[in-house]
Amino acid sequence: MTVSPLIWGITIVAIVALLAFDYFFHIRKAHVPTLREAAIWSSIYVGLAILFGILVWVFGGPTMGSEYFAGYITEKALSVDNLFVFLIIIASFRVPREDQQKVLLFGIVFSLIARTGFIFLGAALINSFAWVFYIFGLILLITAGNLLKPGAHNQEQTDNVMVRLAKKYFHTTDHYDGDKLFTMHEGKKALTPMLLVMLAIGGTDILFALDSIPAIFGLTQNVYIVFTATAFSLMGLRQLYFLIDGLLDRLIYLSYGLAAILAFIGVKLVLHALHENNLPFINGGEPVPVVEISTALSLSVIIGILLVTVVASLLSKAGKAQNAINNARRHAIDYLDLDYTADAAERERIYTLLTREEAQILEMDPKYRNKAKDVDKIREQIAEAHRQHKEYLGR
Incomplete structure (x- = not known):
């Protein structure tokens, strides 16, 4: 189905x-969204994405509709994985909680712009060179392998090229000035950490696009479907961040699930490349008679892998332990350095979460509790947080 310029424009x-x-109704005024607010708006954006998919199915046909849903689900799963890195970046830059929404919205907008560019570039390459499917397939297979490595989400992501260049060539400050991007420091105009964290997220967004765009092109070559599935997968990502903040570490098998999905799509792309083959050193430049994987099968496999991954993670005792320990570590560190936020209620919020997670840890089987990395250091940080809180109450 050809999509008219009018439909493109309306979309x-x-x-x-x-x-x-x-931006104007949620972000402009800095605030910390409640769980209820995040849940409502996450549901609204998911509902809009599903409604759009139904319209595509009705007006574009079952093939186009199933391609959209397969692409949307895959991209949504990858965007959840991206939240791990966003969490690390935001935590390492000590972004005030009330300003985190603005950082996330910037990341979404930048990601949408970057991915749109890659989409049209990828479409142009595919239309001109069928062998690009081989490259896309190889990228996904390599990415799948990288996701299986230990420490797939680490703090090295925050020290990307854009941040290093900014710190090297511009005057920067370590202190926030509200949500301003620039401030006066030592009598000179300086970049604030707010701008640096946006550069960090922007840089990682480009890397995310290199993985996600080949993945969705492996499910459909319809540029309109690729664009809309990608866009709707990013919409509501900000609300989802606050909705599942603190629960991301619970999905301990997500990387394995995503690796399986990307490997599956990578194989699908290679099979499609063989079917369309025109490279002279493969089968004399003639198409290779191979089985092609249908969109319906792709959709079923993707949903099945995600269901198994999420259920296994939620039922895992090791997952519960890792979630509580990682959150306790994070909240202990936050409590010991509360200069990064102006929100007076933040101290009690963090301390309440910390005590709740400490209680969960004490109820665990010691074999899970003692497997944590730097467990002695975590205990010291929690003890120091208790000491400082007692001192604070005694003032």
Whole structure:
């Protein structure tokens, strides 16, 4: 089905309008969203994505509809994985909780712009060179392998090229000035950490696009479907961050699930490349008669892998232990350095979470509790947080 310029225009205007609404009605005034607010708006954005998919199915047909849903689910799963890195970046830059929404919205907008560029570049390459499918397939297989390595999400992501260049060539400060990008420091205009964290997220967004765009092109070559599935997967990511903040570490098998999905799509791409083959050193430049994987099968495999991954993670005792320990570590560190936020209620919020997680840890089987990395250091940080809180109450 060919999509008319009018439909393209309406779609782009609707997406821009949603982003503008998000900024002016939720982001402009800095605040910490409640769990209820995050849940409601996450549901609304998922509902809009599903409604759009139904319209595509009705007006574009079952093939186009199933391609959209397969692409949307895959991209949504990858975007959840991206939240791990966003969490690390935001934590390492000590972004005030009330300003985290603005950082996340910037990341979403930048990601959408970067991925749109890659989408049209990828479409142009595919239309001109069928062998690009081999490269896309290889990228996904390599990415799948990298996801299986220990420490797939680590703090090295925060020290990317854009941040290093900014710190090297511009005057920067370690202190926030509200949500300003620039401030006066030592009598000179300086970049604040707010701008640096946006550069860090922008840089990682480019790397994410290199993985996600080949993945969705492995499910459909319809540029409109690729664009809309990608856009809707990013919409609501900000609300999802606050909704599942603190629970991300619970999904201990997510990397394995995503690796399986990307490997599956990578194989699908290679098979498609063989079917369309025109490289002279493969089968004399003639197409290779291979089995091609249908969109319906792809959708079933993707949903099945995600269901198994999520259920296994949630039922895992090791997952519960890792979640509580990692959150306790994070909240102990936050409590010991509360200069990064102006929110007076933040102290009690963090301390309440810390005591709740400490209680969960004490109820665990010691074999899970003692497997944590730097367990003695975590205990010291928690003890120091208790000491400082007692001192604070005694003032």
